[in-house]
Amino acid sequence: MLLEDYFDFLSSDDIRIKGTRVGIESVLDEYLNFGKSPEAIAEQFSTITLEQVHATILYYLHNQEIIDKYIYDWIEYTNQAQQKYDENPPEFVVRLLKLKEKRKATKVTH
Numbered sequence: 001m002l003l004e005d006y007f008d009f010l011s012s013d014d015i016r017i018k019g020t021r022v023g024i025e026s027v028l029d030e031y032l033n034f035g036k037s038p039e040a041i042a043e044q045f046s047t048i049t050l051e052q053v054h055a056t057i058l059y060y061l062h063n064q065e066i067i068d069k070y071i072y073d074w075i076e077y078t079n080q081a082q083q084k085y086d087e088n089p090p091e092f093v094v095r096l097l098k099l100k101e102k103r104k105a106t107k108v109t110h
Helices: 024-033 039-043 050-062 066-088 089-110
Strands: 007-011 014-017
Touching: 014 024, 014 039, 014 050, 014 089, 024 039, 024 050, 039 050, 050 066
Parallel strands: none
Antiparallel strands: 007 014
16 A cells, blocks of 8 residues: 555645545644644544554655645645634624623623
8 A cells, every 4th residue: 555545635735534534734733733642643533543643644754845835834724714714703703702792891890
């Protein structure tokens, strides 16, 4: 089996662990940024196996420059999406925030 066989390459910015909705960035984030062991990552993501976690880490190590860019682009995208959401939240979120402020103001006056 080739290492690439462990993944679904949906697009240049969307690589998932085969047969799951788990992106490689999720596994690598836990491994690289939080220092979790492969075993802990496999426990955290119930839809992937320890073998798939090891394959993801190995794929990263064999393609580090490409995957570092992939992760950088993913972080940039999520930051932009969060900023866009914060600037223009859905109407129900606006209503909830107003309700929260109203309750907070009521507690202060009592």
